[in-house]
Amino acid sequence: MLDPRIFKFEGARKALGILTILTAIQAVVIVIQGRYLSVSLSELWQMTPLKAVALALSIFLSAFIIRQFLTVAKNYVLVPFAKQTTDQLQKELIQKYAKLGPTVISQNGTGKSVNLAIEGISQVNNYLTLVLIKFIDMSIVPWVILVYIATIKWEHALFLLFIYPVIILFMIILGYTAQAKADREYDRFNRLSNHFVDTLRGLTTLKQLGLSKRYAKNVYEVSEDYRKATLGTLSVGILSTFALDFLTTLSIAVVALFLGMALMDGTISLVAGLTILILAPEYFLPIRNFANDYHATLDGKNAFSDIMDILDQTELTDNHLYQAQQSGWQVDSQLVLENVNYAYPNSDQLALQDINLSLTGFERIGLVGTSGSGKSTLLNLLGGFIDGTGDVQIEGQRVPHLSQVDWQNNLQVMPQDPYIFHDTVRANLAFYTPQATDAEILQVLQRVGLETWFNQLADGLSTIIGDGAVQTSGGQAQRIALARIMLDQDRRIILMDEPTAHLDIETEMQLKETMLPVFNQHMVIFATHRLHWLAQMDWIVVMKDGAIVEQGTLEELLANDGYFVELQQAMKGVNRHA
């Protein structure tokens, strides 16, 4: 039930220790509360005047208040510990994300990563507070009560002790049945519950097909099917709660009957009988509370192991092996890759195989190949976001991978969809150069051709852009990425991953005019499907199935008449006039 990793957190033992002590005190208080309520009631039953019973009644009430107070105190002990622990986990998780890098995160799923850091953490918090309290309650309170009942009348204690495992057994049996039924229905159930969102997403298509009006009826019918399926599963699913409820309530009723018999025989006194009757529900209360939160327990446990799994993932270490010899990338700097291989995790196919590359100074390198040929993977490797095998040397220094701080300080990346932060125009543009002045930013805005767009913004450089604020088109986002590159004069290596794939041809042409001057005094590695860029490249690398099949200057490749020419013909497409 408890994950042993919990005890490794700072303060865990102390918090759990105090919690255990408080719970033990509470258990005793519960017994006192039950006892004195019984004493009062029994005295009153003997027609003792109210005044004479005042002391017993006030002990009952005091115990009652102390018991409630202890509940609050337990929260005050455990919640800060849980909060401190989850804060710590959250921080470690974010740090880990930053260390693992974008490639691993997108393999894990972006949405899932965000969710885990928010929802997941909150579930763990829930698990640590609610569940721990209830777990400790369950481990202490019933047994203290049982021992006390045994001192009054051991037969009843024995009955209560005997019924406990029966309840758990029934819960497990029925729980399994429900699980089996749920598993069988799961597929159908899932499909039906996703159907609504699926339909809404496909509405445009339905509208095009002229079916959208008619489909409303279908939405209703599927939803009704879903209702029936849910009720089917639910009627079994809540059976285990029913069994728990049924057995505990029935046990109390049985206890009451036995007590009645015993009282009629005169074998016990009323006060003893009442005490047992009052304490019997208290005996079952912890397990009922625990069962009610069973799902929170499962969710929390799963989220906890998900988080721990991510924290246990290996990250690239030795990030400081490469020490830059001169300030930034210079005309004589060299990067050499020899026999580099890479396979994605859980895949036995090489995504990059036997890569040999030697890149020097301010070369412009074009990277071509079909989708899936390994262009993006190679760029990720060069960016230091994945770790291949083989030999890598920067400026003659041998490194295990390119996740080197000094190397990454030279890099800039222009992806297919540059990410626009939900932040001001200023912060977005000066992301790599927070010290840039407004004048510099404005100048760059003009150079990348964003002036017209910028002039219509309400708050100038302080306008918030990005998701949920002022939106940018694909072309504008690329221009912003370009502006980031322009503002940072110190970074001299630009990795481009099909930056113009989503743009219309005229926008691309305009952007190209702005981009070409930026390429001067930079090393550019440019992956593209658009062949016109190749005329501006010094060196072209042709990839197929993760391997480099040809490399050379454009002229050499054309003269070669190999795979590149084949690719070029295919891309050029139909030519009716030829």
Place this chain on the structure above:
Amino acid sequence: MHDFWETIKHDHWVFPYLKKYKALLALIIFLGFMTFFCGGALMFTSGYLISRSAQKPENILLVYAPIVLTRAFGIGRPSFRYAERLTSHNWVLRIVSVFRKRLYEIVESGTKSIYARVQTGEMFNLMANDLFKIENMYLRVIFPSIIGWLLYIVGSIALGVFSPIAALIVLLVLGLNTIVLPLITLAIMGQRDAQQKQVESHIYTDLTDSVMGLQDWILAGRTDELVQRQENDFKRLGTLQTKDDHFDWWRNFTSEIIIGVVALILIIFATITFGHSQLGVNWIAAFGLVLFPITDALSSISQGFGELPRYTDSIKRLNDMDQQSQSEQNQQLSQVEAPIANEIKLNAVNFAYANSEAIFKDLNLTIAAGEHLAVLGQSGAGKSTLLKLILGDETPTNGNITIGGVNVGQLQEHRAEIVSVLDQQPYLFDTTVSNNLKLGKLHATDTELWDVLEKVNLKNLVAQLPEKLDTPMTEAGKRFSGGEKQRFALARILLQDTPIVILDEPTVGLDPITELNVLQTIFETLQDKTLVWVTHHLTGVELVDQVIFIEDQGISLAGTPEDLLNQSERFASLLVMDHGI
């Protein structure tokens, strides 16, 4: 809190259904009431039973009634609870079916045939989530509150039978639990909720920024800053949550103390009322124990009220949507049958979206039957708008658009018989391949399906699937590549078999070789149809008869590809650029 009452006052989504399905609702309330009633009654009769037994009655028959009742209540409580849970879920899911249909109809009436980027899947998830929240509101707030109040009132009245004064006192003291505390909770939570939501949305934006922009953070060497920022966000939320927690704990504490006090009052009342007779004293234990099993029902009201502000947004969003769609209900033109001729004509069309600059001024265009037209232009120039106008999704501010001489506004009901659309994101539903294709022609035979699959070069692929035509597409067609998805959509359009096909950038996102293959298949299979093809670059432009450029609120350039190549320097240079080296 004011916000909350306003929302409820103008609500026509959530609360009206309570009235509409009142019979079932009454059943739920009854079952819920009985659950707690049996719980209380079990302790009540047990208390009486053992007190009476302690007097050692000479005949067991004297306690026979309480013995039977104890058993009955013992069995009744869990049974009622089981029934209540099933009934309430049934009720809620019934409402959800109605909700879904209603929501679907609202969204449907506002959807255009041309894919709009703003309508993301996320928005739909949000709507589904809203429905889920409202389900929860019924189950966690509304039902428990009504049941709690009912117990409170019935209990007080029952007590009033014995002693009106005691009933009044209990009514007042328990009122703290059932009315005063919930209202205080609502007031405090309502206020905090706004603050909390703000911080939460901040965290979400920041974290999304961190994860989506991770590459930039790492390269810029600013990851420490990122961790720091995130930590601050979480701390702010933590502080707010701690306040919430403390309030909750002490409220529950107060609520329990009130219960303790009321239990004491009941004992005193029972002693005063029944404590004088030999038989009467047996009632003291009964009254002393009756309250404890009901505690949950009474304190859950406050808890429910604390959650209410969380649901307000969902209720508001649903209500707002309703209003929107009502205002969108435009005056429908009388609908006519599809014409036989299918020449598309735009006569002096002017168009502007509400409160923005004109997109078209005095646009004239004729697309002859069987013509293949490519529409070029920069993004934002109005290519998509042109398609919407032709489809009748938008109505020109001036001028008119006809197909075969009939105003497109009058063709909406039968539009799917004359115009089909292939866009950049054709949706493949989470059902079988066959069902997806049949959306194009509902009663298509398997032979017809295989026939079109062969035309779009998918026959082999589908033949290799484990269940052939009956293989599920999996959600949103993730099983297939981009090119294959387009081919499936094309197959659907072949089945729909309309004389006019609109192609809205169908090959965006495909690599050039796949793109070319798909385009060739499109033009081959749709050879004899009128085609209006919006494209953002020139791959495959040789396949059409006519090219137009949309620019500056009209057509800036028009002609056959050959003519344009020879006469327009701009077209020629674009074509050279697109073909590259």
